[in-house]
Amino acid sequence: MYKFSKINRKIIILIMIIGFILIFLDKTFFEKKNKNFLNSNIEKIKYEEKKNNPWTGLYISIFYFTSISLGSLFFLGIQNVSKSGWSVILHPIMEKVASFIPYGCFMIFIILLLNTINFIHMFHWMDSNLFDPNSVKYDKIIASKKLFLNIPFFLIRSIIYGFVCSFFYSKIKKISYSLDKTHSLNDYKKLNFISVIFIIFFSIISIFMAWDWIMSLNPHWFSTLFSWYVLSSYIVTGIGTVTIIAIYLNQKGFLPWFKKSHLHDLSKYLFSSSLLWSYLWFSQFLLYWYGNVPEEISYFLKREEMYNSIHFWMLIPNFIIPFLGLISSKNKANHKIVFTVSLILLIGHYIDIYNLIAPDVGIKFGISEIGSLLLIGGFFSYILFSNLEELNSASSTGNPFFQESKKYKYPYM
Incomplete structure (x- = not known):
């Protein structure tokens, strides 16, 4: 049975404290530096953009770690629906990685709420003057989307996203726990x-979630592939985190049934999901490249100017390294290689999430972003490892395919 040691708890709490201090110092330094330099409208606009800085960093980190949990739960749902026997011993780990969902959705909602009351100014379309034809700020494009982009409906949708995801996480966890106790076929x-219901619902709400929580940051831009692109990122990071935790627990002796055959199959999912993300990345870029529509290519031009073509550089950790590292069947069963590739993918997809959000809010990576990553990452880790203490020898034993998973051997190994 895994034990979350006091030393590890203290280390994670220390990381969170350091993260909070970095955010506080960056915020204090910014206000002191800028309070006397608001002499023009341009300076005021820049000030408003920079004032979002600590909140934007927090939003990016919260969304990133929430997406990991959502991806893990979605992957677990796929395993349950497909009745995959090999992965049963990993189901409890997928559940534990998904345990951050209620916390993440709640924190996202709080940041969205702060935007609606004008405390933060991340979402440009929330300025009521943009919808007023008599205002100098009137924006015809944004006004045409008022039926969808209005604050009450936006908040209601966000509540639904958080409630639905948290409900299904809680329900799947509860039934799994009952199944381990009863070994009942009815529970299975x-x-x-x-x-099945979760996959159907999530496949729908994940589309609107990506539109609301990311794409609406720039209401002049749109992409028909965007929601699927973001969903593929959920899956990659979810599988990558499950892989890292499984290898970690196995090396510590807490997951003795996890063998090279399981790692090989898990690596195949990691490899294929990274290719799916790369395919969607290329498809979106290709459509915009040959279409050459100004409203669309502004997405890439902005990122090229602000971040030195980060949109292309992030292909290295998200496509090239996973492709070269995991294309070999032998490498897929090597825990050191798979662990390293998984870690690189997690870093690469943080860059991806940052690239999706930060340019449209007008910030650059700095101290507050590092602090946010440490604070939210520490909180995510604390929740995860606290939940991992529930793992024991009885986990997943009620699943009819448990013995198959326990004895699983990849045919060509």
Whole structure:
């Protein structure tokens, strides 16, 4: 049985404290530096953009770690629906990685709420003057989207996203726990059914979630592939985190049934999901490149100017390294290689999430972003490892495919 040691708890708490201090220092330094330099409208606009800086960094980190949990739960749902026998011993880990969902969705909602009351100014379209034809700020494009982009409906949708994801996480966890106790076929059927419903619901709400929480930051820009692109990022980071935790627990002796055959299959999912992300990245870029529509290519031009073509550089950790590292069947069963590639993918997809959000808010990577990553990452880790203490020898034993998973051997190994 895994034990979250006091030393590890203190280390994670220390990381969170350091993160909070960095955010506080950056915020204090910024206000002191800028309070006497608001002599023009341009300076005021820049001030408003920079004032979002600590909040934007927090938003990026919260969204990133929430996406990891959502991806893990989605991957678990796929395993349940497909009745995959090999992965049963990993189901509890997928559940634990998903345990951050309620916390992440709640924190995202708080930041969105602060935007609606004008405390933060990340979402440009929330300025009511943009919808007023008599105002000098009137924006015809944004005004045409008022039916969808209005504060009450926006908040209602966000509540639905958080509630639905948290509900399905709680329900799947509850049925899994009951299944381990009862070993009942009825409970297994319930688990299968609720997973089907979750996949259907999540496939729908993840589309609107990406539109609301990311794409609406720049309401002049749109992409028909965007939601699928973001969903693929969920899956990659979810599988990558499950892989890292499984290898870690196995090396510590807490997951003895996790063998090279399981690692090989997990690596295949990691490899294929990274290719899916790369395919969607290329598809979106290609459509915009040959279309050459100013409203669309502004997305790439802005990122090229602000971040020195970061949109292309992030292909290295998100596509090239995983492709070269995991294309070999032998490498897929090597825990050191898979662990390293998984870690690189997690870093690469943080850059991806940052690239999706930060340019449209007008910030650059700095101290507050590092602090936010440490603070939210520490909180995520604390929740995860606290939940991992629930792992024991009885985990997943009620699943009818447990013995198959325990004895699983990849045919060509």
